[in-house]
Amino acid sequence: MHKAKSSKSGTHRPAANASHRTLILWLSALLVVAIALSGWHPLLPADWYVEHILVLAAAPVLWLLYRKLPLSVVSWVGIFLFLYIHELGAHFTYSKVPYDDWTQSWFGFSLNGYFGWERNHFDRLVHFTYGLLLAFPLKEIIAGWCRLRGFWPWFFALDLVLSSSCFYELLEWAAALVFSEEVGTAYLGTQGDVWDAHKDILLAVIGGFIALTIAIVIESRRRGRVFWQEWRESLRVKPEKN
Template identity: 45%
Template sequence: MFGGLLAVTWWRPPFPAEQAMHHSLTVAGLVVLILVHRRRRLPFSSYALILIFLGLHSVAARWMYSFVPYDDWTRALFGTSLSEAAGWERNHFDRLVHLAYGLCFGPVVLGFLRGRWAPLIAVEVVLSTSALYELFEWGIALTLAPADAEAYNGQQGDMWDAHKDMALATAGAVLGVLVTRWWQRRADLASVCSDEASSKPAG
């Protein structure tokens, strides 16, 4: 499914060079995923979360994040644009992707960890990798022409763009980790209750 979505996003791309730049990290991420898979098979939920994020990233990369036409989509479906309904003055698809990064990768990282501090460490990993990505974007801004850097980074004139992106990724990680821990405890409790019920003598 992800392969099909990726192929569709490359059909007559409006910004092919910029899309290829964005997908350099997609390729790197897939290589890491393959290497991890060879050493340790992840649960299905982890693969699903990773591919959901990569799918959102692929859609965003097609339109350089800043020009994802979700207003056209909502106008066609509901007769009004999302930006008009929410009072937005910028394209917020990049915010969605950063939030999704935390939501998707917080639980994935948590799956590798054990112990009391595992949830906190998972959130910190998401925050630190999000910060590293913002530093990568800063490096892009230093090496490219100003117009090209703005097109790639998609700040849309917001001087606090990097801070907001990291905050959303962190918030997503906190939410994702909390939901995962709640689900795990619920499953553990159900398992204990089932074991107790099966161990009771009949009659």
């Protein structure tokens, strides 16, 4: 009896995402390579370090999610794709990624000239992809962690994209005050646009709305009436029990 009890207590509990282990290992390895390449002679080293404060903070969160909360392949790929894009911005600084030089070199035309842009829009792309790539993972995290069903995990995912984008803009402002003028300006990346923060937040919300709308269409087609029944049930006001 004692031996059986000892064996039971020593049973290893698999990670919640064990079925995606190989994929996550490859994505993680690619991220390590991306960080190494991004850190090789960055345009502004001090800004590179500042840009990685949140990356370091995200690492234990991702490990916790891997161990405790099952996420879909779509969510894991979205999370890591966003981190790869961030590494590109961290290397050059967000306002100086030479995408226009690349399009001229590779395709023979100016992207900025084609659209009539007068500023570097890479930072806007990153804010848009923040919503586009992370809204669905946030939905799965909220649904799994908070045990929410129906309408509410979708709503709170978009709400979290909005609120976290607002919070990030406050962090950028604080960084501009704390660090040197050069680093603060690079990290803030307004490029002279007084409405930069507002546009960044809006783009994140638009990206999140697009991603969640696509996911809702796919999920509703897959599950049919059950999907919409869950939505209706979640929005119904239930009478209190005496």
